[in-house]
Each structure stands twice: as C-alpha cells, then as structure tokens.
Amino acid sequence: xxxxxxxxxxxxxxxxxxxxxxxxxxxxxxxxxxxxxxxxxxxxxxxxxxxxxxxxxxxxxxxxxxxxxxxxxxxxxxxxxxxxxxxxxxxxxxxxxxxxxxxxxxxxxxxxxxxxxxxxxxxxxxxxxxxxxxxxxxxxxxxxxxxxxxxxxxxxxxxxxxxxxxxxxxxxxxxxxxxxxxxxxxxxxxxxxxxxxxxxxxxxxxxxxxxxxxxxxxxxxxxxxxxxxxxxxxxxxxxxxxxxxxxxxxxxxxxxxxxxxxxxxxxxxxxxxxxxxxxxxxxxxxxxxxxxxxxxxxxxxxxxxxxxxxxxxxxxxxxxxxxxxxxxxxxxxxxxxxxxxxxxxxxxxxxxxxxxxxxxxxxxxxxxxxxxxxxxxxxxxxxxxxxxxxxxxxxxxxxxxxxxxxxxxxxxxxxxxxxxx
Ligand SMILES: Cc1ncc(COP(=O)(O)O)c(C=O)c1O
Numbered sequence: 001x002x003x004x005x006x007x008x009x010x011x012x013x014x015x016x017x018x019x020x021x022x023x024x025x026x027x028x029x030x031x032x033x034x035x036x037x038x039x040x041x042x043x044x045x046x047x048x049x050x051x052x053x054x055x056x057x058x059x060x061x062x063x064x065x066x067x068x069x070x071x072x073x074x075x076x077x078x079x080x081x082x083x084x085x086x087x088x089x090x091x092x093x094x095x096x097x098x099x100x101x102x103x104x105x106x107x108x109x110x111x112x113x114x115x116x117x118x119x120x121x122x123x124x125x126x127x128x129x130x131x132x133x134x135x136x137x138x139x140x141x142x143x144x145x146x147x148x149x150x151x152x153x154x155x156x157x158x159x160x161x162x163x164x165x166x167x168x169x170x171x172x173x174x175x176x177x178x179x180x181x182x183x184x185x186x187x188x189x190x191x192x193x194x195x196x197x198x199x200x201x202x203x204x205x206x207x208x209x210x211x212x213x214x215x216x217x218x219x220x221x222x223x224x225x226x227x228x229x230x231x232x233x234x235x236x237x238x239x240x241x242x243x244x245x246x247x248x249x250x251x252x253x254x255x256x257x258x259x260x261x262x263x264x265x266x267x268x269x270x271x272x273x274x275x276x277x278x279x280x281x282x283x284x285x286x287x288x289x290x291x292x293x294x295x296x297x298x299x300x301x302x303x304x305x306x307x308x309x310x311x312x313x314x315x316x317x318x319x320x321x322x323x324x325x326x327x328x329x330x331x332x333x334x335x336x337x338x339x340x341x342x343x344x345x346x347x348x349x350x351x352x353x354x355x356x357x358x359x360x361x362x363x364x365x366x367x368x369x370x371x372x373x374x375x376x377x378x379x380x381x382x383x384x385x386x387x388x389x390x391x392x393x394x395x396x397x398x399x400x401x402x403x404x405x406x407x408x409x410x411x412x413x414x415x416x417x418x419x420x421x
Contacts, residue, residue: 110136228276
C-alpha cells in the first residue's frame with residue numbers, strides 16, 4: 001500500500017499553520033514531533049472531564065486510574081512488553097535514566113565496570129558517568145566505527161570483562177541517524193553477565209520495537225519524539241525490575257511499576273500517550289485488516305519506513321551534490337535500512353548555525369549544534385560549539401518539502417560563500 005500522506009497530514013493541525021502567510025516545514029523532528037489532534041484532544045478531555053488524583057472511590061479518581069492503566073497497556077503493546085507492569089512512565093528519558101542508574105547503582109561496588117558508547121546522546125551517558133564517579137566504578141568508552149557509523153560487535157567484546165555490570169547502548173543516533181545492531185550487541189553483553197540499557201528515543205518514531213527480540217534489560221524512549229506529549233517511558237524486564245529497590249517514599253506502593261513512578265503521575269499526558277499509540281494502530285488499520293493493536297502498530301511502521309526512506313534518499317542525494325558538504329552518517333542507498341531519516345552535515349568554512357539561522361528565517365525548522373550527541377562530535381573532531389546542521393524527517397513530511405529544503409540549502413550555502421568571497 002502507498003503511504004496515505006494526505007490523510008496523515010490531515011490529522012496534524014500544526015502542519016497547516018502559517019506565519020505571516022508563510023508555510024512551515026518541520027524538519028526539527030528529532031528534537032520533537034508535532035501531534036495529531038487526537039493526542040491534544042485526549043489531554044484536554046482528561047483535564048476537563050476526569051481531573052483527579054489517584055486512589056479514591058469517586059467517579060473522577062476511578063477514571064484517572066483508567067487513564068494511567070491505559071497508558072501502561074498502550075506502551076506495553078508499543079514495545080512488545082510482557083505486560084503493563086514492565087512499563088515505567090516519567091518526566092522524560094533523561095530523568096528516568098538518572099533515576100534508574102541510582103537504583104541500579106545500589107548493587108554496584110568500587111571497581112565494577114560499566115560501558116558507555118561514543119555514539120549515545122548524553123541522556124544515556126551522563127547518568128552512568130556520574131554514577132561511576134559516586135561509586136568508584138570504572139568507565140569504558142565504546143567508540144563507533146567511522147566507516148560503518150555503527151558500534152561494532154568486536155569493539156564491544158574487547159571492552160567486556162567479568163567485572164562489567166552494565167552496557168548502555170543506543171538504538172539509533174540523534175546525530176548520524178545510524179541504527180545499531182542492538183540484538184547482536186545485547187547478546188554479547190548479556191553472555192558476559194552485564195545488564196543492557198538501550199536508548200531507543202530516536203528509533204521509536206521510525207520502527208517497530210520488540211523488546212523480547214532485542215533481549216535487553218531496559219529500553220527507554222520519549223513520547224514527544226513519536227507524536228505524543230512531553231514525557232518519557234522506560235521498559236524494564238520484569239525479572240530484573242522485580243529485584244530492584246528504587247529510591248522512593250516509604251509509604252508509596254511497592255508494586256510494579258508504581259515502585260518506580262515517584263509522586264503524582266502526569267495523568268493528562270498519559271491520556272495523550274495512549275492516543276499517540278492508537279494513532280499508529282489506526283495507521284496500521286488503514287494499511288490492512290484486523291490484528292491486535294501491536295500487530296497494527298507493526299503494520300503502520302511497515303508502510304511508514306518505506307515512505308521515510310524514499311524521502312531520506314532524496315535528501316541525501318540532493319545534499320551530496322554540494323561541494324564542500326560532508327554528510328556525517330550512512331549515505332549508501334543499499335544501507336538505508338541501517339539508518340533513520342535524520343541527516344546531519346557540515347560545510348567547509350561555514351558555521352552550521354549561520355546556515356540554520358538563514359533557513360529558519362525562511363520558515364524551515366531545523367537545528368544546529370551538537371544536540372547532546374556530545375561524544376559523537378568529539379570522536380569526529382567537530383568543534384562542539386559548532387556541531388552540525390541536522391535535518392530530521394518524520395513520516396508527515398512530503399517530497400515537495402524535501403525539494404524546497406534542498407533548494408534552500410543550495411541557495412543559502414552559495415549566498416554565504418559569495419558573502420565571504
Ligand atoms: C537519542 C536521545 N536520547 C535521549 C534523549 C533525551 O530525551 P528526553 O528529552 O526525553 O530526556 C534524546 C533527546 O533528544 C535523544 O535524542
């Protein structure tokens with residue numbers, strides 16, 4: 001089936017907004033996507049009709065509990081969890097990862113080793129580095145291969161030892177866009193006795209996730225990157241989280257997942273989270289009859305991946321024509337399935353921010369900088385204060401938008417070069 005781009009765009013009110021008569025092109029998606037009307041409606045409906053705290057016996061508190069339970073069940077379907085008790089919901093990926101790192105640290109001792117990558121966003125690096133600092137752990141940095149743009153199995157094997165307690169890995173990079181072979185890397189780490197914590201924040205909008213197949217112990221993502229509200233989610237394998245004692249109030253529930261969810265939850269955002277998951281399921285229903293919610297979600301990704309890849313290839317081809325422009329990631333058309341459609345580049349002699357500011361003034365929304373992929377820019381020798389230009393496609397972008405963006409990149413670079421000459 002062809003991707004129903006017009007029907008999809010019709011669901012996102014923000015896509016038809018203009019500023020002083022000028023259309024918007026949203027290519028800032030790796031930093032956060034727009035939301036379907038159903039997501040905003042669900043948040044609003046929860047606040048207006050069922051706004052209450054949890055744990056009582058009256059109408060609204062019971063309805064609020066249904067919202068919370070619904071969000072956990074939705075994310076269990078989205079990630080392929082064994083059940084909703086494995087789904088921990090909180091402020092965002094970074095906050096949850098700091099929280100879980102402290103919890104995991106309770107059973108670590110000085111001299112234990114942890115592995116972090118040079119490909120991860122700081123949200124999956126800093127929590128572990130600071131834990132190591134507090135506890136006297138040894139940190140080993142796992143580089144990515146600058147030809148494949150991925151973390152290689154052999155490089156991981158070289159760092160593992162009988163003292164390795166945890167490996168923090170990323171699924172897809174928010175800068176290069178490359179996807180790691182998480183299943184293979186996880187098998188190696190687990191065979192060495194280490195826990196595996198996967199950051200799937202950038203993968204989640206672009207592909208179906210199956211935590212059982214990946215075999216990891218934790219997997220984190222953020223709803224605002226996949227058309228939902230600003231909040232984070234961590235899946236934790238039941239056999240592992242059952243044994244953990246998180247920092248929490250003495251009198252709060254020891255059940256799962258409540259033990260890990262501190263204070264009053266973001267109930268209205270959870271309503272939006274369920275709506276975001278259902279948005280994918282509806283897209284999958286349009287692509288084929290029947291199936292469970294999880295099966296429909298998987299079908300949605302089957303159609304969106306092909307659509308996104310075509311846009312990514314067009315973008316990569318168009319950028320590759322520009323002299324002095326270097327794409328920092330996979331460009332081989334045969335390897336498109338090994339990347340998400342986030343394309344970053346640098347241009348000889350021109351600061352990324354200068355390009356981005358000019359394109360922003362044309363209402364093309366995109367980012368420059370290191371985007372917290374702090375380790376990547378350092379490994380590549382890119383000045384961190386400059387970083388890259390990042391163009392991030394979501395499945396609601398169009399081929400015409402990519403044409404317009406490419407025309408703008410060509411023109412802006414030519415203009416900046418002329419100014420310098
Ligand atoms: C790959 C990756 N990991 C982690 C994060 C942090 O997510 P959050 O904002 O939910 O803390 C981001 C945010 O951009 C990201 O791109």
